[in-house]
Amino acid sequence: KTLKAFREGKIQVLVSSDAMTRGMDVEGVNNVVNYDKPAYIKTYIHRAGRTARAGQLGRCFTLLHKDEVCLVKRFKKLLQKADNDSCPIHSIPSSLIESLRPVYKSALDKLKETVESEAHRKHTIGFKLSRMGKGRVTGHAKQ
Incomplete structure (x- = not known):
């Protein structure tokens, strides 16, 4: 539902x-912000x-701390490989x-809450499916 809201411009x-x-293709994404160096x-x-789809212009920002000089140098080399040495x-x-x-x-607190909730939901579903699968095997063995 979050992706749908993003696509519709609601967020x-x-x-x-x-x-x-x-595989995500969302029209109108103008900016991507990297919180870590790829x-x-x-x-x-x-x-x-994720930006610049179908010939549109887009910008990509990467946030690096000033103390991460070695990362800045490596990132510049990475950009050169992408033919983008004018960043x-x-x-x-x-x-x-x-x-x-x-x-x-x-935002980070909400993200953590969402991830934990999703992990719990997947664990619960997995547990239920696991129990159902065992029941089927047992039932099948009795026949």
Whole structure:
């Protein structure tokens, strides 16, 4: 239902894993924000490819901490492999980041709650299916 709301424009931001976006094609995605540096060029291209569908323009941002100098250097090499060595680097004032901390924390708390709820639901369904399967085997053996 979240993806449906995103597609319909009812929500403006969708936080997603790489696995969830496999095969996802949503029109009108203008920006992708990577909260971590993709380890492989294929992953970077896949993430960035969520924008710029059907010839449209799109932007891909990757957030790196200033103390992660080694990651910045590796990321620049990764971009060169993607024929994108003209990626500008922008500094974001820490005061701006700090003002967003409560919103970010709230989003992370909701994400954690959703993931835990989904894991519990899948575990419960798996347990029920497992018990049903055992019952069938036992019932079949008696016949």
